[in-house]
Structure formats: structure tokens, C-alpha cells
Amino acid sequence: MLKDKDLPRILDTILAIQDLDMQMIQLMRLKVGRKKELDALRSLQDNLRRQTSLKATSIAEIKGEIRCLEGEVADILERSKKLDARQGSIKKVEEFNALTQEMTQTEREKGIKEQKLSDCLDRLAAEEDVLASLSEQLQGLIVDSVEAEKAIKEAVRQINQEGLQLQKQRAAFVTHADVEVLAIYERLLRNKRDRVVVPIENRCCSGCHIMLTAQDENLVRKGERLIFCEHCSRIHYWQEVQEVESGAKKTRRRRTTTVKS
Numbered sequence: 001m002l003k004d005k006d007l008p009r010i011l012d013t014i015l016a017i018q019d020l021d022m023q024m025i026q027l028m029r030l031k032v033g034r035k036k037e038l039d040a041l042r043s044l045q046d047n048l049r050r051q052t053s054l055k056a057t058s059i060a061e062i063k064g065e066i067r068c069l070e071g072e073v074a075d076i077l078e079r080s081k082k083l084d085a086r087q088g089s090i091k092k093v094e095e096f097n098a099l100t101q102e103m104t105q106t107e108r109e110k111g112i113k114e115q116k117l118s119d120c121l122d123r124l125a126a127e128e129d130v131l132a133s134l135s136e137q138l139q140g141l142i143v144d145s146v147e148a149e150k151a152i153k154e155a156v157r158q159i160n161q162e163g164l165q166l167q168k169q170r171a172a173f174v175t176h177a178d179v180e181v182l183a184i185y186e187r188l189l190r191n192k193r194d195r196v197v198v199p200i201e202n203r204c205c206s207g208c209h210i211m212l213t214a215q216d217e218n219l220v221r222k223g224e225r226l227i228f229c230e231h232c233s234r235i236h237y238w239q240e241v242q243e244v245e246s247g248a249k250k251t252r253r254r255r256t257t258t259v260k261s
Helices: 007-089 092-175 178-191 214-220
Strands: 197-200 235-237 238-247 249-256
Touching: 007 092, 007 178, 007 197, 007 235, 178 235, 197 238, 214 235
Parallel strands: 197 235
Antiparallel strands: 238 249
């Protein structure tokens, strides 16, 4: 099917398209990376907001517990005053002993409640410090994120613009490309998302780096038909590089001839 066609010329066009495709793939990866950075910034903000909200809820619960304990301590103090007031009117030893025991129990309850209240106040102070720190971090992140998001969005915009230019250049080459070879190339590209038309280097496929046979190399060198790598299915082409002395300066000239799959 491709026997009588000028394979070197066909492949030169495909290689030009491939170069543009590699640039576009790189741009897409860069764009994905930028968007991940933006998502990470937003995720960090959301995480700090969640932590701040949870901490505020915890503080509200502790404050509720403190109010409850303060009420209980106040009730105990009121009960203790009433017990003190009864002491003067008691004449019997049994009643006095019972009152003393009740007062001791009340004092014990008061000590327990006051200790719990003190612990709650300490927890409240610690949680409020954490909340203040989280709020400060969140506000700082929001301020920093404004500029960061602006820079990321601008980078994405430039990537999109550059991508459009590459697509235009690619479209121009496609109009001159061999339809059959282009279809094969695009199918391979969809599968690998990497270079799929590659030269043989030191009798190795420069795509998968597997050693080829001398027969494989000769078929590629002849350039009579498309040849695909038996290991990675990439198209091979023969690249001749000549060095020409020009004073102290060397120039390298590449000549494309054929392909393999």
C-alpha cells in the first residue's frame, strides 16, 4: 500500500506533527499540574475551615459544660450556706453529727465540681489558643492564595493560548500528511501518549531500548515500507548523521529514510 510512496518525505511530515504533539502533551501535563496546585490550595483552605469549625464547635460545648458546672457549684454553695445556718439551732448530738456529715459531703461535692470546672477552664483556654492559631493560618492562606490563584490561572490561560497555536500549526501539517500513515501514527499516539515514530540507535529501538536483529536494522535502512518494533509497536525510521568539518566548527546533518513498527 505504501510501497511506491516517498516514505522519507511522508515520515518527515509525521515527525513534524509528532514534535507538535509532544509539545501539546507537555503543555497538557503542565496544565494538569497547575490545576492540581490550585486544587491543593483550595483543599488546604477547606481543611483549615473544617478544623476551625470543629474547634469552634468544641469550644461552644466546653462553654456549655462550664455554665452547667458553674450552676452546680452555685447550688452546692447555696446548700452549704443553709447547712451552716442550721448549726445554731441544733441541740441534739445525733442531729449535729448528721449535719456535720452532710456538710462534709457537700464540701466534698463542691471540691469535685470546682476541680472539673477548673479543668474545663484550662481546656477552654487551650482550645481558644488553637482556634486563634487556625484562624490566623486560614486568613494568611486566603491572602496568599489570592495571588497564587491569579498566577496559576494566568499560567493556564497562557498554556491554552500556546496550545491553540500548536493546534493551528499541526492542522497545517496534517493537510500535507499521508492519510494512511497519519491514521497509524495517531492510533499509536493515543495508546502511548509518547513518541511513536523513533529512530534506531546502535541497533536499538530508541523508544523501548530493546536490541534489534541485523535483519530488522536492514529493513529499516532500506526504507521500502513501514516497519514496526516487535516489542513496543513503534514505527522505526533510519536516521543518518554526518559530521562535516568546517574549520573548527562541525555541523550535523540528519537524513530521514524509513520506519518500523
